Amino acid sequence: MHLRLRPKIVALAIMQNFFRDILHSFSVQLLLLHLRSNFLLLAVWVLLVLMMSGLLGPNLGLQYLFLDPEYLGDTDFWSFFIVGGAFGFFTMSWNLGTYLLIGGYFNFLASLSRPFFKYCINNALLPLAVFLFYCGLLVHFLRPGKDIQPDRWLIGESLSGLILGLIISLFVYAIYFNLTNRDIGYYQPRFREAPPNMGPGQSRKRTSGYRPYRAKALAPMLTKMYDNPYDVKTYLGENLRTRLVRSVAHYDSAVLQGIFRQNHLNAIVLQLGTIIALALLGLLIDQPLFQIPAGASFLVMFSLIVAIIGAISYWFSEWRFVLMVCLLAVFNYISSGPLFRHGNQAYGLDYSTTADYTTERLKALAGSEQLGQDIAASRNILERWKARQPADKPPLIIVCASGGGLTAALWATHVTQTLEQCTGGNFIRSTALMTGASGGQVGLAYLRESYLSDPEFHLNDALRLDRISRDLLNPVAFSLVSNDLFLPFTRVKVGGKSYRRDRAYSFEQELATNTGSILNKPLWKYRQPEQEARIPMMFVTPSIVEDGRRMVISPQGVSYMTASPAALRGDLPLQPDMVDFRWLLQDQEPDSLHFATALRMNATYPYVLPLVRLPTKPSIRLMDAGYRDNYGVVSAARFVTTFKDWLLENTSGVHFVQISAFREGAEKEERDDRRGAIESLFSPVGVAGNILSVQILDQEVLLGQLAESLGPDRFFLHRFNYESDADDPLRTSVSFHLTDREQMQVLQAIDEKEFQERLDRLIRVIE
Template sequence: AASLKFMLVGAGLLYVLAGLVRRLRGHWNWILAYLYFERVPLAGSLMLVALAYLGVAGPATTRNLLITDRWHQLLILSYLVFLAAYLCSFTGMLIWRLGRYRFGVRRIGYQRLRKYRRSLQTVPFWVLVLPMLLALFKRTLLGSGAAAAMILLGGLLGWLSLQVIELLREKIVDWYRLHRSGPNAVQKLAQTLGSGYYNANTGQAHRGHAMALVTMGFLGIIYLAGYWQLNPKSPLFEVPPFAYVLGLHMILTSLLSGATFFIDRYRIPLLTAITLYSALVYNTTRTDHYFSLYREVLPAPAIAEAVSARLALADSSADSSGKGIVTLVCASGGGIQAAAWTARVLTGLQESIGPAFPRSIQLISATSGGSVGTLYYLAAFDPHRGLPTRPELLPEVIDAASASSLEASAWGIIYPDLLRIVFPFIDMDLDRAWALEQAWRRQLKPLWAQADPQKPEARLPMLSDWMRRTGQGVLPGVVLNATVVESGQQLALSTVDYPASDSSTTILFDRTFHRVYGDSADLSMVSAARLSATFPYVTPVARARYAGGGEGPLLPSWHIADGGYFDNQGVMAAVEWVQAVLKTPGLRARIGKILILQIMAFPDHQQMPSPENGNGWLSALIGPVQGIVNVRTSTQVARSELELQLLKDAYPGKIETVTLSPAEGDPPLSWHLSQNDIAQLRAAWVQLGDGTGVARIREMFNPAETK
């Protein structure tokens, strides 16, 4: 019965389509031409509909974008949805009205449809608005009454804005008419641009462009206000990440619609124009992204020195033999999910076990989001006691690691990065990476200040600060893993100096930060975390330069990318640490058990997926790319498991490995967590607290209590 209904519906649609084709016979050349000229407004319209769908039924990353839990967030998004839909319908209508002048093609059905032209703009507008508003209503955490009120208020503000735009257009046109003593600047510009801009019959610019100029001016004021009001260094208020998506949508719709209206007359493809412009900008201006190095002469402490100092401080943790227990933490990558989970596991184990656990940590090797969580956790360490200052500071570590920074990255995309493209000759040091760092700095400052209120320095931690503390034993060794783009090799942003490679150590620790950039180079720890967490395209790959244009030894021109490309689990640094330390006789005798704790940000989905029907040609099309993407993770996991097993075989009874990961969930791979995501992480840790992994760790530190 279902198949019969499907066939009947399909036959009906084919009949209607056939009738439409017959009625439009002889017009297809013009129809196809206008579809081409309208490609930007059409693409913008489809994008709005797609965003509405993905916000409800898409992956966690897109679903989170539409979540609102405060009234002003829903109000702002509703308002911007109205503006974005208006812009798509207005630009499409403008191209349809002026296309015959600009492109020399017949305007389809203009005389017949002229009296309906307002409806022709209004109907597409509501077709675009309603799905998005329904999606916002479905995804909001506000009550239905409050949500409906905010959506209606946002729509009312949008309608009032359109009335203001129309009023300004009328006032400007009237003013030009009253004060015109000859051709004004607008008319001269329109005449220079030619047909479609200038009406030779009236000697004036076409009226539609006046409306376009006023609309762009109105939106430009909102855009410029956002540059200062939303600056991530000190924002007056925050808007949801989806507001920046809508802002970028409106900017691209405006710029590309204007560009195609101009170049389509000369039959220049948009992609060709963009390619030529990009080549011009690339070859004539500075397009690279940078991270800043500072001058500070302080060599990294040797592993033996750091371990000895840390063991002297950690005398409260020992195994059954009386020797010190050593914990090596490997924190995996995975965006804000990894940052929040790393912070929650480390603080949770400290709350469960006590001071013995943080004091036993000799090394934290972190990658990508795990590096950000590590940054917040270690910033809370007391510089005298070697563990977080006080228990009540631990929830603040979790809150800082869970705080969204996607808004800052989005601000960087639509402001400094976009301005660098549109105005390439303006030398700007700001970019989306700078914006992301500002968001992390705002979260880091309270932790850093509370950890040691008496410390004289007001600056946030530098690599040299943490190297000094590592050498004193009050901070564990830290390796934030990054990747060199040009060679594909690892770059270890390390506070300890690994031994030089020899025949038995074939992994790479010749490429630590100071061996690459020299002992006189220093780096902000926030920048180090950013380099390790250079999430593809959200954060740009960057190369080094001295801060403030300072001078120093010649720096390599390598670009640094996310550490997850090379070692997303952070295991290799731990393996090298064990090799180096256990080959030192004096240290080996002082170390009891070595716990290698793997903090994995995502549930274990290494099992083979259940058999399903194939996707035919779609699998053939995307299969190779999908395989390349998936094999990066699977091979790294397999390599890490093999390395750890070989290490355990080399030192029987010496090494224990524990992996802690959420049992379930579909977290986003971005820099934004919803309140529901945060609650799921909290519940996942509570569930793990009763599991075998945490129980094994407790038994190592408190064997008497677990018997």
């Protein structure tokens, strides 16, 4: 019986020793130490993994920044090469930061040649796991399903670029540390007695190669604390072979600490040099060659975060949390001063004076002469619009385009161009007003300007679709990392005026490049074409952060948009809920506002683009129109209500063409009502955080009221909502970056039977 059990016992003992050896290896002990003490640095890795996998910000398309990086307009070997290099940069920043913090706990490193290099090899478990996970995501992304043949060339090109960029980045770091870092050989004679195999306090073993420890032994506890506090048995060498950890108790502690200090100094010098290099690159941000992929910019930003956390933790140890909180408080106080208060500015406006922004001043428009003049001027525009129509009572079209990044911009352009083609060039001519938010309005504005200025407008549909879907995120992300962080005081001249330069300027420059600079014109340039009804009027309506009102930007006087007709007539004591931009800033050169800036203010998604500060007193800031009206319906309804009598008398009906992206996406899948105690604490704020769903329900009520007011035979609603399939693993995102597959999905959606039937109904109305 005992003989039968002996092989099992031996096998069990071998297995236990095997796992014990793994547990006490340097690589595993490093990882465990990170999990115990470096959770701030680990949080950066967790954030990166969540972004790559799409678990964080899937609707914003954060995963596509890494899975579909774009460089110089293409997703190819070089774009992945740059991302791979940035991943290597991030990995080495992680190694440097953790080496500063915990390298000194492993004194045996100082006795080895090239200690930092060996530390990096043994510290590679986490970076290697994340990189392999990234490669797996990339292969899955490039082979999405059975219906699409995998592009094996693209897979190989992407992976080879990613891996080569990583290797070269690590190789450059290795050269630097190999040339600068010192090891024990620098401090010891070239020919010296070999070190002992065992430290003091360890039992003697009869071995031919045994070398005794000649000094007086320390107490066993002190020996362990100094020599090898985490009981590391093995480490990986340069050839990735396992080597035994030797005692360093016989070395002078001053020599060992001197090695670590010298290595730490080189690490700090390299990090400072990197920061300086990034700042210098910020000066070259206008050059497309230096606008690296957005995913690479995020990796660089994460590298800086790791470097800052590591440096603060190294110098201030257990005081690091207190110091970080104090630094944030000091930075907040300093940034609130007059030196930093400028923020982002609207290009074209005069900031040397300020306009009064008070409720009393806004109310002064009610019953004023200005109000009557603006109503009469817009009625004249409608009369000229009617004169250009073939029928005595034509249908009046109002186009409302939703926000939704480049997806919404492409979809709005695609649907409007399709209607224009199918109606023989009558759709835009039948349109009196365009409203919207964010990306959708960018698409409408680009289409409207092309209609005005391009003599071959109807021949360039494919070119416009290509231009409007080009990346806008790379320069924004790179500017955030290089310019906004390190060169916040740089200035740029626009229209002869000086403004602070930041990622907003990069966004407008890239938009100009993508669209052939046709949107780079002042607001007043559109006044006459709109007055002559050669193009539809357009209301750009960003939201005011401070009070929630909407700013109505138009080259025409639109004071009638600031409140309901009943309030403007004085029938009801209602407060204004909109602000006429040109009326409010009449002394700040509002007509000089760059139209591209107006579109950018309308698409100022928080954090992606900076909020825009206007020259008012008190100061107000503008952000994305989607905060108040993501679908443009509220503005259109106010316009229709104001001119209701004229519309009923002079048109056959008002037709709202609502072009939206992801409108139905607000509906959530059913889930169990089982919630934990902590989850239940946050459930009451769920409705408050679901802004778009609330807007949809409010607008359903508003559209119903319009139908009742005009009559069911005089108000019509045509909806074209793009929504990717719920079971699509690569759902189209709300972002300033579109992948090739996302573009294809958007363009092919118009061929669906549902949209074809709606197109036919609307075409019959216009024809």
